[in-house]
Amino acid sequence: MVDEEFALHVEASAYLAGLRASGRAFNTEKTYAGRIALYLSYCLGHGVDLPG
Template sequence: MPRYHRPERAVAVDESVSWVVVDEDFGSQVEACAYLAGVRGAGRAFNTEKTYAGRIALYLSYCRGHGVDWPGTRSLRRLR
């Protein structure tokens, strides 16, 4: 299965590290990034954020590869 989305490690100017989901053109996937920011803001472990980023990217790639419109952030909230 092709990977249309993938997790990426993002380093801010203050050198803090977070995880984002990008497409093949390195455009960020807004809803996924917002969800991951919420995970980070809730004080979850760094590895939890990293794992969620990978699984969300895989899910979005699956949806795109199968022509499925993904249901949005409501489905992502159920992953917590």
């Protein structure tokens, strides 16, 4: 079950889809996904407004 606290981040998902479409290695996408998640969590926790 997915926690309702989590939401899909459209821009981050599109970026990762672009990596996949450009033929990047699976591990590259996996690493970037984790780092993007950490960044977005930091922003949310510190009240940083993201553009978009």
